Amino acid sequence: xxxxxxxxxxxxxxxxxxxxxxxxxxxxxxxxxxxxxxxxxxxxxxxxxxxxxxxxxxxxxxxxxxxxxxxxxxxxxxxxxxxxxxxxxxxxxxxxxxxxxxxxxxxxxxxxxxxxxxxxxx
Numbered sequence: 001x002x003x004x005x006x007x008x009x010x011x012x013x014x015x016x017x018x019x020x021x022x023x024x025x026x027x028x029x030x031x032x033x034x035x036x037x038x039x040x041x042x043x044x045x046x047x048x049x050x051x052x053x054x055x056x057x058x059x060x061x062x063x064x065x066x067x068x069x070x071x072x073x074x075x076x077x078x079x080x081x082x083x084x085x086x087x088x089x090x091x092x093x094x095x096x097x098x099x100x101x102x103x104x105x106x107x108x109x110x111x112x113x114x115x116x117x118x119x120x121x122x
Contacts, residue, residue, distance in 0.1 A: 029076035029117055030066070033084070034059045036113045037106075042099030045106075048087050051097070076117075080110045
């Protein structure tokens with residue numbers, strides 16, 4: 001009986017450590033995405049038809065949405081889908097007008113950045 005309890009405890013500790021490591025990986029991905037928009041130069045961020053010049057303000061808004069979403073955001077994909085793609089109130093997609101004049105949906109931008117993340121961690 002004692003061996004079973006010890007084995008169960010060890011398995012739970014290992015599982016808990018694996019879950020915690022995965023959570024940290026996802027947090028790092030989300031922070032990478034937030035930093036990418038925060039440091040995006042010459043871009044305009046379009047939310048509900050209004051343009052904003054400041055990547056820092058855009059990142060702060062997304063951090064606020066992330067905090068509000070709470071435990072619903074477990075992965076970088078959740079972050080993109082639930083926080084960074086569209087207005088919760090109007091349903092309108094967030095847009096980014098890049099410095100070259102091209103306007104893209106923020107979801108497209110973040111999905112490309114997530115691909116870059118995977119390339120940099122390999």
